[in-house]
Amino acid sequence: MREFVVLGTASQAPTRERNHNGYVLLWDGEGLLFDPGEGTQRQMIRAGVSAHQIHRICLTHVHGDHCYGLPGVLSRMALDGVDHPVHLHYPATGEGVVRALVSVASPGVDLRLHPHGVAGAIAPGLEVHPLHHRVETYGYQLAEPAGRTMLPGRLAASGISGADVGRLQREGRLGDVRLEDVSVHRPGQRFGFVMDTAWCEGAEQIAEGADLLVTESTFAESEAELAVEYRHLTARQAGRLAARGGVRRLVLTHFSARYPDAAPLGEEARAVAEDAEVLVAEDLDRIAVPSRRRLEAVD
Structure with a gap:
C-alpha cells in the first residue's frame, strides 16, 4: 500500500479550515511522518493514522509550523506503547531545537536521532537534497529500486x-x-517532498521523475515579490517544477492564510504543469501514489 495522507495544509498560521503542516507517507508497511506542526497528534486521529504506523519522522527544517507538533506525536507513541525504533531525521543545525522538543515529550519511545548536513542517502531508498530557505532546509526523496x-x-x-x-x-x-x-526495465516509483524554499537545484533534483511530488505553494503569482523575500514558491513555480521534472501527480500545500480558497492556486499551477495532474490538498485528504509507469509495447 502506497498512500499519502494530508494532516494539515496551512503555512505559518493555521486557519479554521487548515491545520498546521503534517503529512504521512504510507509505503510498503513503513510510515514516514513529514513536518509535524502543532495539532498533528489530533489530525492523525481524525485521519485514522495510528502512532504504530510511524517508523520515521522527517523534518525539512525547524520552523515551528513544521516541528512544534513533535512532542505530542512522540508522547502519543509512548502512550500507545509503540515498541519499534522511530528514526528522526532533521538538519544538523536544528539540533538544539530538536533536542528541546524531544526533551518535553513523554519518555518510552525508542527514538533514534539522525541529523544530516549534506545531500545524499540517509536510509535505504531515502535521500535528502538542500533547499533554499531562511534556515537550513532539506527536501526528501524516496525511490523504489528499478526492476x-x-x-x-x-x-x-x-x-x-x-x-x-x-x-x-x-x-x-x-x-x-x-x-x-x-x-x-521497470523504473521504480519515486516520491518527492519539497517544503519552504525558493526555486533551487535541490527542488529540481527532488522533482525529477517523481510519480508523486508534494510541494509548498505558499503564494499566488501576484505575490511573487513576497515569495522571493520569504524564500517560498508560488503556485506557478510549483507547476513549472512539475513540468520540468516530468512529474505525474503534483500535490500543492502549505497555503498562506491570505487564500481562504486555494483553488485559484491550483489553476495557476495547472496552466504550466504540462502533463502533471495537479491536486490542491485539503486537510485529511488521502492521495494514492500513482501506479508504476506503463511500459512501451514490446513485441
Whole structure:
C-alpha cells in the first residue's frame, strides 16, 4: 500500500479550515511522518493514522509550523506503547531545537536521532537534497529500486514457466536464456517532498521523475515579490517544477492564510504543469501514489 495522507495544509498560521503542516507517507508497511506542526497528534486521529504506523519522522527544517507538533506525536507513541525504533531525521543545525522538543515529550519511545548536513542517502531508498530557505532546509526523496517486468509471451516462447521464472529472476540466466531476453526495465516509483524554499537545484533534483511530488505553494503569482523575500514558491513555480521534472501527480500545500480558497492556486499551477495532474490538498485528504509507469509495447 502506497498512500499519502494530508494532516494539515496551512503555512505559518493555521486557519479554521487548515491545520498546521503534517503529512504521512504510507509505503510498503513503513510510515514516514513529514513536518509535524502543532495539532498533528489530533489530525492523525481524525485521519485514522495510528502512532504504530510511524517508523520515521522527517523534518525539512525547524520552523515551528513544521516541528512544534513533535512532542505530542512522540508522547502519543509512548502512550500507545509503540515498541519499534522511530528514526528522526532533521538538519544538523536544528539540533538544539530538536533536542528541546524531544526533551518535553513523554519518555518510552525508542527514538533514534539522525541529523544530516549534506545531500545524499540517509536510509535505504531515502535521500535528502538542500533547499533554499531562511534556515537550513532539506527536501526528501524516496525511490523504489528499478526492476524488471517479465514478458509472458517471451517466457512462453523460451519454455520457461513456474518456479523457473523465479530462478531466472534471481540468477539472471537459465541455460541459454538471459533475464534481459524475456523482460524489460521497470523504473521504480519515486516520491518527492519539497517544503519552504525558493526555486533551487535541490527542488529540481527532488522533482525529477517523481510519480508523486508534494510541494509548498505558499503564494499566488501576484505575490511573487513576497515569495522571493520569504524564500517560498508560488503556485506557478510549483507547476513549472512539475513540468520540468516530468512529474505525474503534483500535490500543492502549505497555503498562506491570505487564500481562504486555494483553488485559484491550483489553476495557476495547472496552466504550466504540462502533463502533471495537479491536486490542491485539503486537510485529511488521502492521495494514492500513482501506479508504476506503463511500459512501451514490446513485441
